[in-house]
Amino acid sequence: xxxxxxxxxxxxxxxxxxxxxxxxxxxxxxxxxxxxxxxxxxxxxxxxxxxxxxxxxxxxxxxxxxxxxxxxxxxxxxxxxxxxxxxxxxxxxxxxxxxxxxxxxxxxxxxxxxxxxxxxxxxxxxxxxxxxxxxxxxxxxxxxxxxxxxxxxxxxxxxxxxxxxxxxxxxxxxxxxxxxxxxxxxxxxxxxxxxxxxxxxxxxxxxxxxxxxxxxxxxxxxxxxxxxxxxxxxxxxxxxxxxxxxxxxxxxxxxxxxxxxxxxxxxxxxxxxxxxxxxxxxxxxxxxxxxxxxxxxxxxxxxxxxxxxxxxxxxxxxxxxxx
Amino acid sequence: xxxxxxxxxxxxxxxxxxxxxxxxxxxxxxxxxxxxxxxxxxxxxxxxxxxxxxxxxxxxxxxxxxxxxxxxxxxxxxxxxxxxxxxxxxxxxxxxxxxxxxxxxxxxxxxxxxxxxxxxxxxxxxxxxxxxxxxxxxxxxxxxxxxxxxxxxxxxxxxxxxxxxxxxxxxxxxxxxxxxxxxxxxxxxxxxxxxxxxxxxxxxxxxxxxxxxxxxxxxxxxxxxxxxxxxxxxxxxxxxxxxxxxxxxxxxxxxxxxxxxxxxxxxxxxxxxxxxxxxxxxxxxxxxxxxxxxxxxxxxxxxxxxxxxxxxxxxxxxxxxxxx
Numbered sequence: 001x002x003x004x005x006x007x008x009x010x011x012x013x014x015x016x017x018x019x020x021x022x023x024x025x026x027x028x029x030x031x032x033x034x035x036x037x038x039x040x041x042x043x044x045x046x047x048x049x050x051x052x053x054x055x056x057x058x059x060x061x062x063x064x065x066x067x068x069x070x071x072x073x074x075x076x077x078x079x080x081x082x083x084x085x086x087x088x089x090x091x092x093x094x095x096x097x098x099x100x101x102x103x104x105x106x107x108x109x110x111x112x113x114x115x116x117x118x119x120x121x122x123x124x125x126x127x128x129x130x131x132x133x134x135x136x137x138x139x140x141x142x143x144x145x146x147x148x149x150x151x152x153x154x155x156x157x158x159x160x161x162x163x164x165x166x167x168x169x170x171x172x173x174x175x176x177x178x179x180x181x182x183x184x185x186x187x188x189x190x191x192x193x194x195x196x197x198x199x200x201x202x203x204x205x206x207x208x209x210x211x212x213x214x215x216x217x218x219x220x221x222x223x224x225x226x227x228x229x230x231x232x233x234x235x236x237x238x239x240x241x242x243x244x245x246x247x248x249x250x251x252x253x254x255x256x257x258x259x260x261x262x263x264x265x266x267x268x269x270x271x272x273x274x275x276x277x278x279x280x281x282x283x284x285x286x287x288x289x290x291x292x293x294x295x296x297x298x299x300x301x302x303x304x305x306x307x308x309x310x311x312x313x314x315x316x317x318x319x320x321x322x323x
Numbered sequence: 324x325x326x327x328x329x330x331x332x333x334x335x336x337x338x339x340x341x342x343x344x345x346x347x348x349x350x351x352x353x354x355x356x357x358x359x360x361x362x363x364x365x366x367x368x369x370x371x372x373x374x375x376x377x378x379x380x381x382x383x384x385x386x387x388x389x390x391x392x393x394x395x396x397x398x399x400x401x402x403x404x405x406x407x408x409x410x411x412x413x414x415x416x417x418x419x420x421x422x423x424x425x426x427x428x429x430x431x432x433x434x435x436x437x438x439x440x441x442x443x444x445x446x447x448x449x450x451x452x453x454x455x456x457x458x459x460x461x462x463x464x465x466x467x468x469x470x471x472x473x474x475x476x477x478x479x480x481x482x483x484x485x486x487x488x489x490x491x492x493x494x495x496x497x498x499x500x501x502x503x504x505x506x507x508x509x510x511x512x513x514x515x516x517x518x519x520x521x522x523x524x525x526x527x528x529x530x531x532x533x534x535x536x537x538x539x540x541x542x543x544x545x546x547x548x549x550x551x552x553x554x555x556x557x558x559x560x561x562x563x564x565x566x567x568x569x570x571x572x573x574x575x576x577x578x579x580x581x582x583x584x585x586x587x588x589x590x591x592x593x594x595x596x597x598x599x600x601x602x603x604x605x606x607x608x609x610x611x612x613x614x615x616x617x618x619x620x621x622x623x624x625x626x627x628x629x630x631x632x633x634x635x636x637x638x639x640x641x642x643x644x645x646x647x
Contacts, residue, residue: 015547024458026482026548031464034519041479042471048482104630123375126374137374139633144381146625146636148577150597151618155384158391164611166404191408198384206637232365262579276479281584284481301478308473311335 046301052294064290073295078246097279098296102303105276108193109257109307113250115197120204121246125234127205128212145202153266156195157182160267188267195263200256212238244251251311256303277302336567385622391615398612414616418603421610424617426590427599430507432624434595435576438511443564445515450526451552455538472520474578476513483513487585505592508512509585514575521574522567525639529563530556566639570631573625596621 053073056066077098082293093096127138144152160164160181171177171187181187215238223233264270270278277300283293348356358365391399392414393407401408418424452458453465487503503509519557533556557564579597588598600621603613629636 015549018549019547023456027452027456027458027461030448030452033445034523035464035469037445037512037516037519038468038471039512041483042474045479045482046474048456049478052481122373123377125372126377129370133635137378138637139630140378140381142633142636143385143626143629146573146577146629147622148597148625149579151601151622154600154614154618155388158611158615159384159387161398161611164391164402166402198380202381209637229362255473259477261477262583265579265583266597277475277580280477280480284484290481297475297481297484298477301474304473304475307397 049294049297049301050107052291053298055291055294057289057291059288063091064288066291069291072095073292077292077295077299097274098299101274101276101279104189104274105258105260105300105303108189108196108260109254110274112193112196112200112257113253114203116204116253117198117246117250119201120249121208123201123205124208125213128209138141141205142202146188147199149262150266152195152199153263156191156198160191182268183272185272188272192260192264192267192273195267196257196260200253204253207249207252208242208246211242211249214245215241215316247311247315251308251315254307254311255304258300258307277304285322331608341583354468385619388615388618392612392619394612396612398608408528411612414612415620418617420531422599423590424599424620427594427596428621430590430593431576431596431621433583433612434507434511434514434593435572437507438515438518438575439568439572441511441515442519443568446519446522446526447552447557447564449519449523450557453523454527454529454531454554455533462629468520468523471517474515480584481582484584505586507593510593510595511575511582511586513581514578518571518574522571525567525570526560526563529560529566533559545637562635562638565632566635569628569635570639573628573636576625 018029021029052065054068054070056072058064058066058070123141127134127141131137159167160171162168162180168177168181171181176190177187178184181191219237219241220233223237228236259277260275261270261281264275264278265281272280274282276296280293280297280300283289283296299317338471358368387404390405390407391402393410393412394402395409395411398408449468449483453461487509490502537555537559538551541555542548548555575598582595582597583601586592586594588594588602590599600614600617603610603617
């Protein structure tokens with residue numbers, strides 16, 4: 001019994017030691033595991049990525065990094081001299097690769113967020129209503145959001161596969177797609193876009209739904225008494241009150257859309273639709289240019305940061321006040 | 324608008340109701356006429372049409388995937404839009420015999436479970452601190468957590484890839500190869516860190532809503548501060564903890580970037596489910612029906628989780644996002 005209590009006391013010693021500390025010290029100690037994890041996985045690698053990006057590529061030696069070259073990798077990327085495998089987006093090989101990737105990434109982010117917002121808004125309006133079977137409609141609408149990326153990719157890969165899928169025939173009949181869409185950059189881009197909209201409109205719907213449910217229902221009663229049509233109610237009550245939630249949701253989606261990698265990798269492949277994240281992996285795996293890859297990775301982070309800042313600048317005037 | 328005066332639209336409606344002549348109309352025309360005289364009907368119809376449209380667009384891909392999975396391999400070029408070309412449920416058995424797909428699934432489950440437990444523990448401590456304690460530097464630290472979620476995983480990948488491929492002698496006793504590449508650690512450690520911020524924000528919201536009195540009471544009873552956290556605050560915030568757990572599990576299970584890059588893709592090297600699904604594409608020939616069958620099997624766990632924990636996902640995402 002006595003050994004038992006002494007063991008217990010030994011075990012509890014750190015806990016009691018914690019008790020003697022002030023609230024601030026206690027707070028820092030409890031935060032230590034979280035920040036240790038974030039430091040090892042995020043902060044430290046980010047600094048390392050930047051440091052690597054200033055080094056030379058060493059494609060043959062055991063160590064993939066050479067000497068310090070300053071911003072030469074960035075200069076090479078921006079002028080299009082970087083030696084990453086050429087992509088098919090511009091068959092004339094004249095557009096610098098980074099510009100292609102930048103174009104793909106930004107075009108994807110803008111188009112996907114635009115469509116997802118519109119469709120997500122529609123879905124949110126539907127699941128905001130009270131009706132019989134609402135729970136199951138809600139489950140059905142949010143299910144794509146919870147689908148693994150690889151399965152989302154598989155569904156659309158199969159649908160647009162010329163052998164199995166029916167969608168290619170349909171799109172060809174409309175005159176939109178060419179022979180083998182999963183090998184053509186423009187067609188593949190559309191496929192990736194559709195797949196992304198299918199999955200993530202649900203995410204937008206969920207965030208917009210939160211905004212809708214915070215709207216005071218009494219306002220609609222007032223509007224009805226004043227004879228406002230449902231469209232007028234939407235335009236003058238719903239939209240202005242949901243706008244802050246909508247903008248925050250769009251910010252999240254934009255950040256996420258600019259990271260696109262998995263969906264492309266598992267459908268058309270990184271060579272066909274080169275996004276910025278794709279370029280990092282291509283530089284690493286195909287040519288072993290780690291330093292160039294690091295520069296692309298850091299540039300990706302910079303581009304995302306710029307977009308976020310633009311958003312925050314726009315949000316500053318609204319009441320959303322992202323803290 | 325004065326209250327007594329009737330709105331012109333309503334007047335028009337009433338008049339239309341009274342003066343509607345008995346005409347011989349077709350179904351569509353009659354419906355249209357009623358919709359014009361009573362706009363609510365039109366709105367209601369739009370609503371049902373929209374609901375139907377969203378249900379079809381979200382659910383049809385799964386239905387069609389099942390049709391592909393049920394089609395025998397020889398008939399794959401004849402899969403219809405609504406019907407399979409033949410009937411061969413054997414594909415659902417074949418995915419486990421041709422490749423150890425169950426092993427891939429197990430790996431994914433293990434990685435997602437361990438990451439969830441780790442995230443919940445670490446985020447509980449951090450969420451408690453951010454939600455309930457006042458101390459110097461709180462906002463700066465909270466901002467740095469938020470900033471982490473801004474960066475793309477690609478920006479962390481190269482140094483991490485290098486780190487995980489380094490042989491660390493200290494790890495030899497636990498890992499035969501001495502490096503973290505091809506181990507579950509190489510996947511769940513980065514993913515835990517990347518999805519930590521969302522859980523911190525969710526738990527912070529829930530923990531901050533527990534009345535101070537309850538914590539004080541526990542402290543007066545003689546519990547330590549940590550004891551009060553795990554015996555009072557965490558149990559009282561059970562819905563929040565469940566929400567954070569469900570969301571972390573789903574996101575880790577679904578993740579692609581690190582999951583596809585941190586192993587060589589072999590099941591004995593802890594490759595997750597996504598490698599299994601993609602393997603049917605390359606190993607021998609392109610086995611479309613097996614890819615579809617494997618996708619359906621792999622989607623079941625998350626689909627069930629969504630059906631069971633729908634409310635949690637909705638509330639968690641909105642709470643986390645609104646807070647951020």
